[in-house]
Amino acid sequence: ETTLALSSWLPPRHPIVVNAIKPWAKEIEDVTEGRVKVRVLAKPLGAPPAHYDMAADGIADITYGLHSFTKDDRFERSRIGQFSFIGDDAVSGSKAFWEVYTGQLDAQAEHEGVKLLGLFVHGPGVLHNNVREITTSDDLDGLKIRVPGGYIADLMSDLGAETLFMSSGEVFEKLSRGVIDGVTFTYEALTAFKLTDDLKHTTKVPGGLYNTTWFLVMNEGAWNGISEDDRAAIEAISGAAFAERIGEAWNAADEAAIAKIAEAGIEVSEAPDALLNTIKDAAAVHEKTWSDAIAEDGFDGVAALTAMRKASGVSF
Amino acid sequence: MLESLIGFAVLLGLILLRVPIAFAMAAVGGIGFALLRGWQPAWAMTGQIAFDSALSYSLSVIPLFIFMGNVLAASGVAHGLFAAADRLFGRTRGGLAMASVFSCGGFSAVCGSSLATAATMSKVAMPSMRKFGYDDRLATGSIAAGGTLGILIPPSVILIIYGLLTETNISKLFIAGIIPGILGVLLYLMAVKITVWLKPELAPDVTENEPMDTSDLIGVFCVLGLFTFIMVGIYGGFFTPTEAAGTGAGAAVLIAVGLRTMSFRDFMTATFDSVRATAMIFAVIIGAELFSNFVNFAGLPDGLASLVLDLEMPVWAVILMIVVIYMVLGCVLESLSMVLLTVPVFYPLMYELPFTNELLQDPEYALIWFAIVVVVVTEISLITPPVGMNVFVLKSVLKDVSLGTIFRGVLPFWLADIARLALLIAVPWLSLWLVTAM
Amino acid sequence: MAQPDPQKTDDVLGQNSLDIGLIMQNSLGVAAGLLLFCLILVTCVDVVGRYFFSAPLSGAFEVTEIMLAALVFTALPLTTERREHIEVDLLNVGLSDKFQKLLSAFAGLFSAALLATLAWRLASHAASSFEDGAVTNALSIPLAPFGFLAAFSCMVSACIAFLRGIHPPRNR
Ligand code: NA
Ligand code: NA
Numbered sequence: 003e004t005t006l007a008l009s010s011w012l013p014p015r016h017p018i019v020v021n022a023i024k025p026w027a028k029e030i031e032d033v034t035e036g037r038v039k040v041r042v043l044a045k046p047l048g049a050p051p052a053h054y055d056m057a058a059d060g061i062a063d064i065t066y067g068l069h070s071f072t073k074d075d076r077f078e079r080s081r082i083g084q085f086s087f088i089g090d091d092a093v094s095g096s097k098a099f100w101e102v103y104t105g106q107l108d109a110q111a112e113h114e115g116v117k118l119l120g121l122f123v124h125g126p127g128v129l130h131n132n133v134r135e136i137t138t139s140d141d142l143d144g145l146k147i148r149v150p151g152g153y154i155a156d157l158m159s160d161l162g163a164e165t166l167f168m169s170s171g172e173v174f175e176k177l178s179r180g181v182i183d184g185v186t187f188t189y190e191a192l193t194a195f196k197l198t199d200d201l202k203h204t205t206k207v208p209g210g211l212y213n214t215t216w217f218l219v220m221n222e223g224a225w226n227g228i229s230e231d232d233r234a235a236i237e238a239i240s241g242a243a244f245a246e247r248i249g250e251a252w253n254a255a256d257e258a259a260i261a262k263i264a265e266a267g268i269e270v271s272e273a274p275d276a277l278l279n280t281i282k283d284a285a286a287v288h289e290k291t292w293s294d295a296i297a298e299d300g301f302d303g304v305a306a307l308t309a310m311r312k313a314s315g316v317s318f
Numbered sequence: 319m320l321e322s323l324i325g326f327a328v329l330l331g332l333i334l335l336r337v338p339i340a341f342a343m344a345a346v347g348g349i350g351f352a353l354l355r356g357w358q359p360a361w362a363m364t365g366q367i368a369f370d371s372a373l374s375y376s377l378s379v380i381p382l383f384i385f386m387g388n389v390l391a392a393s394g395v396a397h398g399l400f401a402a403a404d405r406l407f408g409r410t411r412g413g414l415a416m417a418s419v420f421s422c423g424g425f426s427a428v429c430g431s432s433l434a435t436a437a438t439m440s441k442v443a444m445p446s447m448r449k450f451g452y453d454d455r456l457a458t459g460s461i462a463a464g465g466t467l468g469i470l471i472p473p474s475v476i477l478i479i480y481g482l483l484t485e486t487n488i489s490k491l492f493i494a495g496i497i498p499g500i501l502g503v504l505l506y507l508m509a510v511k512i513t514v515w516l517k518p519e520l521a522p523d524v525t526e527n528e529p530m531d532t533s534d535l536i537g538v539f540c541v542l543g544l545f546t547f548i549m550v551g552i553y554g555g556f557f558t559p560t561e562a563a564g565t566g567a568g569a570a571v572l573i574a575v576g577l578r579t580m581s582f583r584d585f586m587t588a589t590f591d592s593v594r595a596t597a598m599i600f601a602v603i604i605g606a607e608l609f610s611n612f613v614n615f616a617g618l619p620d621g622l623a624s625l626v627l628d629l630e631m632p633v634w635a636v637i638l639m640i641v642v643i644y645m646v647l648g649c650v651l652e653s654l655s656m657v658l659l660t661v662p663v664f665y666p667l668m669y670e671l672p673f674t675n676e677l678l679q680d681p682e683y684a685l686i687w688f689a690i691v692v693v694v695v696t697e698i699s700l701i702t703p704p705v706g707m708n709v710f711v712l713k714s715v716l717k718d719v720s721l722g723t724i725f726r727g728v729l730p731f732w733l734a735d736i737a738r739l740a741l742l743i744a745v746p747w748l749s750l751w752l753v754t755a756m
Numbered sequence: 757m758a759q760p761d762p763q764k765t766d767d768v769l770g771q772n773s774l775d776i777g778l779i780m781q782n783s784l785g786v787a788a789g790l791l792l793f794c795l796i797l798v799t800c801v802d803v804v805g806r807y808f809f810s811a812p813l814s815g816a817f818e819v820t821e822i823m824l825a826a827l828v829f830t831a832l833p834l835t836t837e838r839r840e841h842i843e844v845d846l847l848n849v850g851l852s853d854k855f856q857k858l859l860s861a862f863a864g865l866f867s868a869a870l871l872a873t874l875a876w877r878l879a880s881h882a883a884s885s886f887e888d889g890a891v892t893n894a895l896s897i898p899l900a901p902f903g904f905l906a907a908f909s910c911m912v913s914a915c916i917a918f919l920r921g922i923h924p925p926r927n928r
Contacts, residue, residue, distance in 0.1 A: 561799050
């Protein structure tokens with residue numbers, strides 16, 4: 003009998019903790035007939051960005067987190083999931099990300115020292131602002147947009163926006179004081195950070211403007227300490243099954259948020275073709291830089307992106 | 319859970335052997351974690367926690383508010399506050415003690431620490447009370463107790479730490495401290511009134527007012543202005559607490575320079591004191607993070623939550639139990655380490671308890687209300703024997719007064735604190751009203 | 757949170773205390789003080805820039821974080837030298853001088869061992885940050901140098917605590 007410690011850094015009532023992480027942890031006990039238990043700790047054992055190393059070093063047995071927490075090139079190939087037009091919802095996006103990243107992009111090799119149990123993305127990222135409806139890239143000129151960094155930061159500044167960095171907790175204050183005009187967020191984040199009163203327009207593109215990629219990993223030693231049967235049982239509810247489970251949790255959160263956004267009178271509009279084409283052109287440059295970089299290690303980024311978009315069913 | 323209790327026992331032993339609390343917590347936390355989990359993970363955790371703890375935006379508010387308080391203490395505005403308060407209360411019996419309490423509350427509004435508030439106000443208020451023949455008990459008691467308001471009335475180092483531990487918004491915690499802080503001042507004033515009514519011999523009739531000149535008056539306006547600036551800035555969302563503290567510290571320097579009461583030497587002393595206090599606080603934070611990881615891993619918070627839920631204890635009984643634990647710990651432990659040690663164990667309960675109060679059903683509000691409860695119990699610990707840090711501050715300033723005298727003098731205020739605690743627990747609205755209106 | 761006992765300042769390391777303390781204050785203390793002033797300056801420039809010139813300082817929060825870490829570790833040896841870490845003096849009364857001295861020695865050596873361990877762990881953490889090329893999110897400031905600074909600071913503090921352990925002060 004083994005008890006594994008899962009360190010969770012999101013707030014205990016976050017929708018993916020309540021509806022995906024904890025139920026998954028509970029189910030491990032069921033599928034292994036009680037031989038493996040997962041304990042979700044009351045409080046994380048370190049700062050959020052430390053969570054990958056915490057699993058690798060065995061500080062906790064199981065952790066989850068964002069690949070973008072790590073600023074070095076360790077998860078270079080994971081960036082496939084951060085581009086535009088990746089998935090219209092979190093289930094199709096997460097399943098496609100799991101399939102392609104673990105398949106032709108050999109995700110396990112980039113997750114050295116841990117057992118990779120899950121990979122996922124959240125719902126499609128969109129652009130919210132309180133100045134005007136965005137119909138062409140000219141409308142973006144000079145708008146101060148909070149971005150999380152990475153691909154979306156580059157994309158937004160390519161399109162002419164002035165990008166600003168700050169922690170997501172500060173967005174509310176900065177938006178209500180006019181320090182920023184908008185933010186790239188998911189629908190769920192818009193309501194979670196209580197921004198409905200401070201935003202007026204939301205611009206979306208097919209498959210999302212950007213996304214963020216997440217991992218669910220386990221310490222290698224702890225994994226190897228479990229019997230083969232139990233490992234198989236855990237794998238059966240992890241991977242693609244976990245992508246589906248957590249995708250549904252994100253989707254439910256997004257749907258609830260979309261209802262609140264509509265209630266608040268925020269106008270949600272699809273980017274017109276001209277703007278979409280501008281975004282595609284800008285995105286293509288970044289996709290090429292990335293695929294060239296991973297080509298050095300013998301991976302075909304273009305094919306992987308095509309496969310991923312096909313798998314998630316994005317048409318754009 | 320047993321491991322955690324052993325850990326606490328060893329920790330207490332080391333503390334009694336006079337090992338600095340920060341180092342005792344780090345050692346017990348690290349070794350405890352290693353025994354449960356292996357040395358390799360414990361080593362990895364130690365380096366990571368030690369580094370990550372200091373790399374925090376929200377905690378940068380700590381040195382800034384400390385420096386602001388230290389500069390204002392050196393600038394002499396405290397005398398202005400005392401003199402102005404004396405004009406409010408001076409002509410009544412016990413007026414100087416009331417003025418002390420009141421000006422302690424005023425200085426708390428620009429100083430984040432209870433010890434610094436007590437230390438500053440004792441230098442101003444004590445000489446005057448002694449000159450007019452106040453009994454040492456009442457004189458020292460009013461300042462030692464009044465000083466505890468430093469961590470309730472914003473800014474407050476303890477509320478910042480609580481915010482860090484529980485991921486609660488620091489702006490909201492500060493706003494929540496205002497009404498309970500004012501309530502604290504009012505109850506202390508009543509404590510003085512009742513004390514001198516029962517024992518008139520403790521406070522003579524004083525017919526003179528504390529002298530006050532223009533620079534005193536300017537100082538009072540500066541303190542009022544600075545507090546308003548910080549609170550409006552935070553309440554209105556104009557700044558983050560860090561920005562409020564940074565600009566507040568800048569303003570404090572301008573005030574001190576403008577008043578021309580602070581020498582360059584005083585200024586450097588205030589700076590050195592601030593950086594050393596910052597390192598002291600972060601040493602405790604690092605130690606406490608290590609210790610709380612051990613306790614968390616050993617399952618204490620979970621064990622406690624399931625115990626409480628399984629027993630179906632009523633909410634009031636749980637809160638009472640927590641308060642009693644704090645009161646007992648508060649006899650020996652100092653406020654900062656007490657909060658760092660216990661809050662990680664108790665706060666997860668705020669998500670689980672079946673509150674009947676509508677406000678508290680939102681865990682965010684429950685955490686804010688619990689913060690105020692914790693700070694008030696912590697304030698009480700500062701004046702509870704045998705280890706009462708605020709009492710020690712008074713003792714270090716007045717070498718000829720015995721600790722026993724000060725502890726006896728503090729008693730009426732201690733009773734006022736208990737009344738306030740009961741009121742704040744019974745009426746969460748007192749702590750949450752300003753926050754809900756935010 | 758300043759520890760209020762003015763007596764503790766000068767009698768820490770026996771006769772040499774004044775010199776070591778003064779040297780450290782004039783070096784580490786001044787450096788930490790400058791970091792504190794920079795911290796104030798960065799927030800003031802950010803706020804003033806934002807509200808008066810509509811030009812916020814992008815990434816101010818990261819600079820703030822980094823400066824805080826540098827400030828804390830620069831000041832740690834000073835706090836250690838002045839014995840301003842929080843201690844509880846409960847058994848103080850009624851103990852013989854000899855026993856007092858023994859306690860002081862124990863606390864000093866214990867602190868030294870712990871600080872040295874922290875220094876080792878921080879150095880090793882910094883080394884792996886260096887290998888990974890860990891940088892901050894927005895401004896890509898490398899983190900390893902600050903880790904090494906932290907390790908160095910803990911080592912200096914460990915030496916101070918060790919000296920106190922082998923030459924425990926007479927009172928307190
Ligand atoms: Na205060
Ligand atoms: Na006490």
